[in-house]
Amino acid sequence: MMTSRVLIFGDDMRIFLSLARAFGRTNKLVHVVPGKLSEPALKSKYVYKIHPVTEYHVSSDQWRADVKEILEKYQFDLIVPCVEPDLIAMNECRDLFKEQKLAIPSAECWNIFFDKKLTHEVCSELDIHVCDISQLSNVDTVSSVKEKFGLPLVIKPQRSYWRDQLDVKEKVYIIENINELKSCLAEVDTDGRFIIESYFTGVGVGVSVLANKGKILQAFQHRRLREGRGGSSSYRISEKLDSQLLAACEKLMQKTDYTGVCMFEFRVNRDTGNWVLLETNARFWGSMPLPISLGVDFPNQLLAIYSNKETCPQIDYAVGVKSRNYILDWYNLIKTEINFKSILPWMGQVADYVAHIPRLVLGIEKNDSFVADDMAPGIWELVQLPIGIVKKFITFTKGTNQRQPAVHPKIH
Numbered sequence: 001m002m003t004s005r006v007l008i009f010g011d012d013m014r015i016f017l018s019l020a021r022a023f024g025r026t027n028k029l030v031h032v033v034p035g036k037l038s039e040p041a042l043k044s045k046y047v048y049k050i051h052p053v054t055e056y057h058v059s060s061d062q063w064r065a066d067v068k069e070i071l072e073k074y075q076f077d078l079i080v081p082c083v084e085p086d087l088i089a090m091n092e093c094r095d096l097f098k099e100q101k102l103a104i105p106s107a108e109c110w111n112i113f114f115d116k117k118l119t120h121e122v123c124s125e126l127d128i129h130v131c132d133i134s135q136l137s138n139v140d141t142v143s144s145v146k147e148k149f150g151l152p153l154v155i156k157p158q159r160s161y162w163r164d165q166l167d168v169k170e171k172v173y174i175i176e177n178i179n180e181l182k183s184c185l186a187e188v189d190t191d192g193r194f195i196i197e198s199y200f201t202g203v204g205v206g207v208s209v210l211a212n213k214g215k216i217l218q219a220f221q222h223r224r225l226r227e228g229r230g231g232s233s234s235y236r237i238s239e240k241l242d243s244q245l246l247a248a249c250e251k252l253m254q255k256t257d258y259t260g261v262c263m264f265e266f267r268v269n270r271d272t273g274n275w276v277l278l279e280t281n282a283r284f285w286g287s288m289p290l291p292i293s294l295g296v297d298f299p300n301q302l303l304a305i306y307s308n309k310e311t312c313p314q315i316d317y318a319v320g321v322k323s324r325n326y327i328l329d330w331y332n333l334i335k336t337e338i339n340f341k342s343i344l345p346w347m348g349q350v351a352d353y354v355a356h357i358p359r360l361v362l363g364i365e366k367n368d369s370f371v372a373d374d375m376a377p378g379i380w381e382l383v384q385l386p387i388g389i390v391k392k393f394i395t396f397t398k399g400t401n402q403r404q405p406a407v408h409p410k411i412h
Helices: 015-025 062-073 084-092 110-114 116-125 142-149 178-187 243-256 289-293 298-306 326-334 343-354 356-362 376-397
Strands: 005-009 029-033 047-050 078-081 133-137 153-157 173-175 191-198 203-212 215-227 233-239 260-268 275-281 322-324
Touching: 005 015, 015 029, 015 047, 015 289, 015 298, 029 062, 078 084, 078 298, 084 110, 110 116, 110 243, 116 133, 116 243, 116 275, 142 153, 142 178, 142 191, 173 178, 203 233, 203 243, 203 298, 215 243, 215 289, 215 298, 215 326, 233 289, 233 326, 243 260, 243 275, 260 298, 289 298, 289 322, 326 343, 326 376, 343 356
Parallel strands: 005 029, 005 078, 029 047
Antiparallel strands: 133 191, 153 173, 153 191, 203 215, 203 260, 215 233, 233 322, 260 275
């Protein structure tokens, strides 16, 4: 029998590592195009072969040449990019992959999922609840923005990455007072790349789906318990699917005749029952270790679709199961602002964090990095941690750290 072969573009400890483990456990040969060769995730025993390539630039053909050489040498059952810059590169070079099975949205629906303003417009057409938004322009002032949206409010990029600067991830700002609004308006570009959004009070909920030609075949829901810088969740819990949120996902999938995986980011007010869809991520997501640990194997189900094989029915996964990114979660804890009233609850969170280790051993909780059948990436992550701390300290002492914006809660 011929062994299936997959090519993953990525190297991170969350999306990439989850994909490599899922495919490797089902005896797929995992080939990798990493961004950096030093990343601990590449130590996974499920990584079969690493292919270094030149970094992609719109004005350079070297990336195309490097990737073409790989594609001519190997036949892959599926090619999967992990992060948006790689998705954008593949979208720009669709002709290079015309003979390949590529896990990115179709050209017809690309902008709907990666342009937040267009996503908002389509959601409004479909009667999906969204926040009020407005394009940020050079005529906007502190008083005009505050008058229209009140405080707090959100200023976010229309796209997380732009094709002319793929090495820069645009920031998202939560504005809580006039001074922050003044600073933000002075800092961000007003050339049509940012939008203003009303703030919705609630908890972050993610609904992840796998669809084929607009029909959802598999869905999974989680709630964020703690978030990291950039909005990624460091601690999360599986939940029962909410029928209203799932219905919103179904509308967008049917509208775009979508095939592939997608993460829908919601905020839900548990007191009122109201909710809004914040945005969509038409790719694999960072909290994927949780559904995979519960038997919801999105990567191999997606491969089955592209291989024209039967996919399994919706999996009745366990709810109330927590998973944690141990290093990122500790960073989030120590960065929490603490006052006299919050010191005791914060200490309780620290105790809960410490209790993760025995819970992990007992199988009560899950960990993004450490799994019994593939320990090397987690160990290497810990080994490299002191080096990362020293680098951050050096950067800080040199005064190169710029003001960090508040981050709009996102679910990954």
